[in-house]
Amino acid sequence: MMKALTLTALLTALLPLRLPASPLDQEGYLTFQLDNDLFGGSDRGYTNGARLSWISGSRDVDSLRGLHAWLRRLSGDPESFRVFQAVTGFEDPDSIVYNHGFSLTQLMFTPADPLPYAQPPLQRRYAGWLGLGISLHAKTDRILNSVEFAVGTTGENSFAEVTQDFVHSATGTRKFNGWDAQVPSEITFDLSFIQKRRLDLLQRRYGPIHVDGIGEWGVRLGTFRTAAHLGGMLRVGYNLPPDFSDPRLSPTSYSHRYFGSAIGYESDWSLFLILGAEIRGVAHDATLDGPVFRDFDTGIERRPWVGEVYCGAGVRYRAVELGYAHTWRTEEYRTQRGPAQLGTVTVRWRF
Numbered sequence: 370m371m372k373a374l375t376l377t378a379l380l381t382a383l384l385p386l387r388l389p390a391s392p393l394d395q396e397g398y399l400t401f402q403l404d405n406d407l408f409g410g411s412d413r414g415y416t417n418g419a420r421l422s423w424i425s426g427s428r429d430v431d432s433l434r435g436l437h438a439w440l441r442r443l444s445g446d447p448e449s450f451r452v453f454q455a456v457t458g459f460e461d462p463d464s465i466v467y468n469h470g471f472s473l474t475q476l477m478f479t480p481a482d483p484l485p486y487a488q489p490p491l492q493r494r495y496a497g498w499l500g501l502g503i504s505l506h507a508k509t510d511r512i513l514n515s516v517e518f519a520v521g522t523t524g525e526n527s528f529a530e531v532t533q534d535f536v537h538s539a540t541g542t543r544k545f546n547g548w549d550a551q552v553p554s555e556i557t558f559d560l561s562f563i564q565k566r567r568l569d570l571l572q573r574r575y576g577p578i579h580v581d582g583i584g585e586w587g588v589r590l591g592t593f594r595t596a597a598h599l600g601g602m603l604r605v606g607y608n609l610p611p612d613f614s615d616p617r618l619s620p621t622s623y624s625h626r627y628f629g630s631a632i633g634y635e636s637d638w639s640l641f642l643i644l645g646a647e648i649r650g651v652a653h654d655a656t657l658d659g660p661v662f663r664d665f666d667t668g669i670e671r672r673p674w675v676g677e678v679y680c681g682a683g684v685r686y687r688a689v690e691l692g693y694a695h696t697w698r699t700e701e702y703r704t705q706r707g708p709a710q711l712g713t714v715t716v717r718w719r720f
Contacts, residue, residue: 396688397426397468398624400614400717408695409710412542413481414493415701417533424470424506424623433505436518437469440505443562445514457514457564464509470623472502472517477529478656479545481706488550491704494667495551496656497529498522498593500559504621510629513565515621521593523655524554552667555660559591561620567628571603577636579609581627589620592661598649606641610634610685616643616694617679617713624717639685643694646678657702670703681713688719 404418430448433441442449445457446465459465476499480492488494500521507514521527530548537544564586571582584601602616611632615622651657651673659665681694692715699708 396626396719398424398612398614398717398719400424400622400624400715402618402622402716403714404618404711406709406711408712411481411710412483413479414705414709415476415711416479417477417536418475418618420472420474420618420622422470422472422502422623424468424504424625427466427468427626427629430465430467433467433469436503437505440503440516440518441467441507443516443560444505444507445512445564446507457562459507459509459512461509464629465507466509466629468506468508468623468625470502470504470506470517472500472504472519472623474498474500474502474519474521474618475527475529475532476656477533479533480547483543483545483547486546486549488547488668490668492669493702493705494656494659494669495530495545495548496523497527497551498557498656499527499529500557500593502620504623506623506625508625508629511567513625513628515561515563515565515623517561517621519557519559519561519591519593519620521557521559522554523552523557523593523660525551526554552656552659553663553665555592555655555663557591557593557655559589559593559620561587561589561591563587563619563621565628568601577608578605580605581609583613587621592653593655594651595653596649596651598647600645600647602643602645604641604643606639606683608634608636608639609641610639610690612719614690614692614715614717616645616681616683616692616715617696624719637687639683639690641684642680642682643692644680646676648674648676650674651701654701672699672701672703675699675701683715690717690719691715 478496502519504517568582573580614624657671677698679696683692
């Protein structure tokens with residue numbers, strides 16, 4: 370009898386160590402992303418972006434409160450509006466888990482010529498945007514739906530000029546003089562939806578070398594930007610981590626455990642490469658078209674279609690990951706001087 374009790378106690382102690390964690394036990398992430406066109410050898414157009422985002426560990430639906438609970442109506446789960454269930458619904462609603470998050474984003478845009486105190490004609494208008502986002506993420510082992518509501522401001526209240534002047538003073542680089550001509554201040558409201566899906570045809574494993582792919586599409590409706598996009602990403606690497614973050618700064622660029630997976634980390638180290646592309650249709654961009662509720666001419670004409678490709682690499686050690694992605698983007702307005710390049714540095718911590 371004593372031996373049976375001892376064996377039972379031993380199995381009870383060891384069993385949790387052998388089973389994968391439940392999706393509801395997954396960790397959360399804190400992610401910082403920095404965009405800058407200096408990585409592409411220029412200092413103009415979309416010149417800088419910074420985003421700090423936090424996302425919770427996976428939760429069940431009963432934990433959602435306030436705006437997060439309201440965003441559930443747009444998540445594609447069984448309590449969503451019918452149109453969202455039809456277009457973005459899940460194959461197995463009972464397996465859905467949820468994450469909620471917050472973000473703070475600042476974007477900065479300048480012309481190519483920094484010296485004039487007036488806006489240089491036919492060049493990108495000075496503009497800035499600062500936004501606070503609240504998001505909900507619903508996922509299974511194949512699909513991830515992310516919804517974010519963002520309230521922000523353009524103009525002086527975005528602190529784009531203050532931020533750029535501080536950085537340029539600290540680094541001893543030339544100052545941009547024409548910020549008095551920037552797109553004026555206006556409160557903005559934006560709602561974004563992005564769906565990501567596992568591309569099963571790309572899932573491969575060769576010992577410690579893994580390959581996976583993610584397809585995505587999304588829509589953003591708002592007074593700062595209204596657009597839709599379609600894209601995809603391929604990852605290949607050593608001990609590819611069972612999580613991912615958007616390699617570039619975007620409206621819902623949070624870090625995630627790989628969909629609803631309960632797969633654990635196989636090693637303290639991961640090393641991987643990424644490759645991706647995206648095409649975007651733009652109906653409104655406050656930095657190119659001007660504010661919605663004010664009469665303001667930016668002096669340039671927006672292009673309705675923008676395409677981009679990107680590649681990069683990442684390295685993870687335990688709970689910390691560092692990544693870099695380089696993006697080549699087609700012209701965003703008619704008088705732009707050729708395609709743009711920018712780099713994105715991502716640092717994230719799993720907690």
